[in-house]
Amino acid sequence: MEIERKYLIDEKNLPADLESCRSVLIEQGYLCRKPVVRIRRQDDDYILTYKSGGLMAREEYNLPLGAEGYAHLKEKIDGKLISKRRYLIPMENGLTIELDVFYEPCKGLLLAEVEFPDEASANSSRRHPGSGKMSHLTGVTTTAI
Numbered sequence: 534m535e536i537e538r539k540y541l542i543d544e545k546n547l548p549a550d551l552e553s554c555r556s557v558l559i560e561q562g563y564l565c566r567k568p569v570v571r572i573r574r575q576d577d578d579y580i581l582t583y584k585s586g587g588l589m590a591r592e593e594y595n596l597p598l599g600a601e602g603y604a605h606l607k608e609k610i611d612g613k614l615i616s617k618r619r620y621l622i623p624m625e626n627g628l629t630i631e632l633d634v635f636y637e638p639c640k641g642l643l644l645a646e647v648e649f650p651d652e653a654s655a656n657s658s659r660r661h662p663g664s665g666k667m668s669h670l671t672g673v674t675t676t677a678i
Contacts, residue, residue: 535584535593535648536655542632542643551632554620559633562610572598572606575619579603590652613638628658 548554561573569584579598585591598606607614615635622630628647635642649655 534590536590536650536652537646537648538589538655538658540645540647542645544641544643547632547643548622551620551622554622554632556618556620558616559619560614560616562607562614563612564606564609566611572603572610574603581606589655615639 557576559573559575561571564570564572568586569582571582571584573580573582579600579602581596581598581602583592583594583596585593616637617633617635617639620630620632620634622632624630624647628649631646631648633642633644633646635644647658649658
């Protein structure tokens with residue numbers, strides 16, 4: 534079960550030391566959007582992901598792919614291939630903000646997500662990462678791009 538909140542981030546709220554955070558390069562495409570079936574290359578790892586319906590809590594299954602399988606499925610994606618750099622920003626409570634900085638064709642889009650151990654934790658943590666504002670956007674998902 535994946536339990537997460539997603540946030541749309543304004544560029545002026547980016548951490549000044551962002552480049553010092555650990556990061557990974559991600560390329561992904563969607564084979565299906567309902568339910569979500571996605572392929573992803575994350576640095577040198579290749580992953581096929583299934584996600585059930587839902588916004589904050591949903592089932593998620595990740596299966597390893599080889600480079601050849603990824604290349605084959607990449608030709609079958611529905612829409613555009615998405616590229617982004619994901620920064621992993623530690624939070625004071627042991628959680629991690631995953632901040633995605635998108636490249637073309639979504640350049641300028643900044644999304645953050647935080648995964649929680651349970652729905653109660655997610656519901657009690659409504660603060661926008663890095664800004665202190667209560668501005669969680671439930672309708673923002675990477676699959677809406």
